[in-house]
Amino acid sequence: PPPGPMGIDPLRSVAKEMKFMTGNIRQLLGSGHPMLDTVAKYYTQSEGKYIRPMLVLLMSQATALLPKMPRRWSQENVSADESITPSSILADENPSSPLTSDSANYADYSDPLILPSQRRLAEITELIHTASLLHDDVIDTSFSRRGNASANIAFGNKMAVLAGDFLLGRASAALARLRDPEVTELLATVIANLVEGEFMQLKNTSRDERHPVWHEDTVTYYLQKTYLKSASLISKSCRAAALLGDHPREVVEAAYQYGKNLGIAFQLVDDMLDYTISGSELGKPAGADLELGLATAPLLFAWRSNPELGALVGRKFSQEGDVQLARTLVIQSDGIEQTRALAQDYVDKAIRAIAGFPESDAKVGLIDMCSKVMKRRN
Ligand code: FPP
Ligand code: MG
Ligand code: MG
Numbered sequence: 001p002p003p004g005p006m007g008i009d010p011l012r013s014v015a016k017e018m019k020f021m022t023g024n025i026r027q028l029l030g031s032g033h034p035m036l037d038t039v040a041k042y043y044t045q046s047e048g049k050y051i052r053p054m055l056v057l058l059m060s061q062a063t064a065l066l067p068k069m070p071r072r073w074s075q076e077n078v079s080a081d082e083s084i085t086p087s088s089i090l091a092d093e094n095p096s097s098p099l100t101s102d103s104a105n106y107a108d109y110s111d112p113l114i115l116p117s118q119r120r121l122a123e124i125t126e127l128i129h130t131a132s133l134l135h136d137d138v139i140d141t142s143f144s145r146r147g148n149a150s151a152n153i154a155f156g157n158k159m160a161v162l163a164g165d166f167l168l169g170r171a172s173a174a175l176a177r178l179r180d181p182e183v184t185e186l187l188a189t190v191i192a193n194l195v196e197g198e199f200m201q202l203k204n205t206s207r208d209e210r211h212p213v214w215h216e217d218t219v220t221y222y223l224q225k226t227y228l229k230s231a232s233l234i235s236k237s238c239r240a241a242a243l244l245g246d247h248p249r250e251v252v253e254a255a256y257q258y259g260k261n262l263g264i265a266f267q268l269v270d271d272m273l274d275y276t277i278s279g280s281e282l283g284k285p286a287g288a289d290l291e292l293g294l295a296t297a298p299l300l301f302a303w304r305s306n307p308e309l310g311a312l313v314g315r316k317f318s319q320e321g322d323v324q325l326a327r328t329l330v331i332q333s334d335g336i337e338q339t340r341a342l343a344q345d346y347v348d349k350a351i352r353a354i355a356g357f358p359e360s361d362a363k364v365g366l367i368d369m370c371s372k373v374m375k376r377r378n
C-alpha cells in the first residue's frame with residue numbers, strides 16, 4: 001500500500017487493533033453450551049477479511065481530529081468496555097462458563113484516537129456480518145466458505161441458523177451496552193435491511209413476469225437490493241462510528257456516504273468475481289449466482305444487448321442449458337466490464353465523500369480500502 005502522509009503503511013495504524021479483534025469477538029460469542037460455543041465461533045476460526053471492522057476503526061481515526069458536537073442525551077459515565085464481556089453477560093444464567101476473564105483490556109495497544117465504544121462497534125459489525133453469512137449459507141445451500149466446509153455442512157442447517165440467531169442476540173446485547181439510542185436504531189435497522197435485501201433477491205426483477213423485458217428499473221431494483229444486502233451494514237456502521245465520535249451532522253453524513261458507495265462497489269465486485277474467479281481462489285463456490293437463479297449486474301448488463309436472456313431470467317435459469325447459455329452470453333458481452341466500471345464510479349464517489357476530512361494516515365487508509373475493493377480477488 002502507498003505510504004501515508006507520515007510515510008507509513010496507512011493500514012498499520014489499525015493492524016495492531018485488528019490482531020485483537022478475533023479474540024474479543026470470540027469472547028463475545030462464548031456460550032456455556034459446548035456445541036453452541038463451537039458452532040457460534042466456527043467462522044471466527046478461519047480469519048475473514050474484517051473489512052467492516054477495519055472501516056469502522058479507520059473512520060473513527062479519520063474523524064477523530066474533526067470538531068465535536070455533543071448530542072442531546074448525555075453519555076457521561078458510560079463506557080463501552082465496562083462489564084461488556086461474556087463473563088458478565090453470562091454471569092447470571094451461566095456461572096460455570098469458562099469465559100471468566102476480565103473485560104477486554106486494550107490499554108497496551110490501543111490507539112487513543114479510537115474510543116472504546118467505536119472499537120466495540122467494530123466488533124458488533126463483524127458479529128452481524130458473520131450471522132448473515134451463517135444464514136446465507138443455509139439459504140444458498142452453500143458447501144464452502146473461506147476455504148472450509150460451510151457451517152451448514154459442518155453442523156447442519158438447524159445449528160447454523162440457531163448459531164446465526166445467537167450471534168445476533170450477542171450483537172444486540174453489546175449494542176445495547178453502548179447506551180446510544182441512535183446507534184442502536186441504526187444497527188437494528190441494518191439487521192432488518194439484510195432481510196429485506198435477501199427477500200428482494202428472491203425475485204430478480206420488481207415485476208413478476210415469465211418473459212421480463214429489459215428496463216432501467218431492473219438495474220434500479222438490483223441496486224436497491226444491493227444497498228440493503230451489502231451496503232446498509234457498511235454505511236450505517238460508518239455513520240455510527242461518526243455518531244459515537246460526537247461529530248456534527250455533515251461529518252456523520254460524509255461517513256455514511258463513504259460507506260454507502262464503497263458498500264455498493266464491494267457487492268458489484270463480488271457479483272463480478274462470481275463470473276471471473278475460480279472457486280478455489282474465492283474460498284467459496286464460484287459461478288453460484290446463476291445456479292441460484294440470480295441475475296446480478298454482469299447478467300443485467302448482458303441482458304440489455306441480448307434480449308433473449310429475458311426468458312431465462314423469468315424462469316431463473318432453471319431449464320437445462322440455461323446456466324451455460326447465460327454464462328456464455330455474459331462472458332461474450334461487456335457485462336463484466338460494465339460492472340467493473342460501475343463499481344469504479346461508486347468507489348470514486350466514496351473517495352469524494354471524505355475529501356473534506358483532514359489529511360491523515362487513516363484517511364489514506366480509507367482511500368486505500370477503495371482500491372483494495374477494486375483489486376480484490378476473493
Ligand atoms: C452474502 O451474499 C450474504 C449477505 C451479504 C447477506 C445475507 C442476509 C441474510 C441471509 C438475511 C438474514 C440474516 C441476518 C443475520 C439478519 P452472497 O450469497 O451473495 O455472498 P456469498 O457468495 O459470500 O455467499
Ligand atoms: Mg451466499
Ligand atoms: Mg446469498
